[in-house]
Amino acid sequence: MTTRRPLIAGNWKMHGLKPSLQEFDRMVAAYDGDLRARTDLMICPPATLIATLAAAAGSSGVAVGGQDCHANAQGAHTGDIAAEMILDAGGSAVILGHSERRTDHGETDAAVRAKTLAAWRAGLVAVVCVGEHRQQREEGVALDLVRVQLAGSIPDGATAENLVIAYEPVWAIGTGLTPSVDDIAEMHGAIRAALVARFGEGVGGGIRILYGGSVKPANAAEILAVADVDGALVGGASLKAGDFIAIASAYI
Numbered sequence: 001m002t003t004r005r006p007l008i009a010g011n012w013k014m015h016g017l018k019p020s021l022q023e024f025d026r027m028v029a030a031y032d033g034d035l036r037a038r039t040d041l042m043i044c045p046p047a048t049l050i051a052t053l054a055a056a057a058g059s060s061g062v063a064v065g066g067q068d069c070h071a072n073a074q075g076a077h078t079g080d081i082a083a084e085m086i087l088d089a090g091g092s093a094v095i096l097g098h099s100e101r102r103t104d105h106g107e108t109d110a111a112v113r114a115k116t117l118a119a120w121r122a123g124l125v126a127v128v129c130v131g132e133h134r135q136q137r138e139e140g141v142a143l144d145l146v147r148v149q150l151a152g153s154i155p156d157g158a159t160a161e162n163l164v165i166a167y168e169p170v171w172a173i174g175t176g177l178t179p180s181v182d183d184i185a186e187m188h189g190a191i192r193a194a195l196v197a198r199f200g201e202g203v204g205g206g207i208r209i210l211y212g213g214s215v216k217p218a219n220a221a222e223i224l225a226v227a228d229v230d231g232a233l234v235g236g237a238s239l240k241a242g243d244f245i246a247i248a249s250a251y252i
């Protein structure tokens with residue numbers, strides 16, 4: 001059986017100014033002992049704070065990542081950020097294909113695939129997000145939809161080290177709603193099966209699959225105990241060190 005080290009990742013989205021460093025410092029200070037021994041921790045702040053947080057993280061082991069990148073390494077793309085720039089700022093990973101990017105910026109699976117290749121080109125871990133809308137869940141096509149997203153968004157060349165999948169049902173993001181543990185187990189099992197079918201047991205069995213969508217200290221233990229849930233992608237609750245560390249500590 002493949003052993004996967006849990007990852008608790010925080011997505012700060014478009015939240016955070018310089019004073020947010022104090023909150024991050026509290027996370028870094030709390031990342032020791034059993035927590036550090038058993039669980040990976042990462043914060044993905046706005047691009048303006050990547051370098052600041054990476055410097056503050058130092059050798060603590062807390063990783064810092066971006067929230068998006070352009071497919072190209074450089075060029076005339078006003079407002080965009082290259083994967084190489086995230087690496088240059090001290091980041092080691094990048095979230096790609098988040099539903100807010102897919103909705104707000106029309107990102108397709110093909111675009112996410114190109115960005116994933118860019119992340120790997122730069123040496124970043126790609127955290128690729130998939131997930132269904134409420135209507136798709138109600139119509140019973142959530143599993144098929146996510147399989148299509150996976151096939152279209154992930155290029156050949158995935159490894160257990162360069163790829164993380166985040167399953168985020170869109171209707172659960174920021175709503176306080178979560179799927180049942182049975183539904184989470186069914187979806188994560190389907191994602192695992194798709195990864196193993198495509199990349200083999202060694203790679204597909206080693207890629208971490210995070211759950212995201214209204215993860216809080218109160219529900220973290222129940223969700224993180226589900227089979228094939230290898231961690232969480234946390235939005236709102238990652239803005240406060242106390243909540244984020246409580247979620248991460250749910251594994252201990």
Ligand SMILES: O=C[C@H](O)COP(=O)(O)O
Pocket residue numbers: 011098168172173174175212213214215233234235236237
């Ligand atoms: O990337 C994080 C997700 O969108 C979850 O956000 P949330 O924890 O605020 O529901």
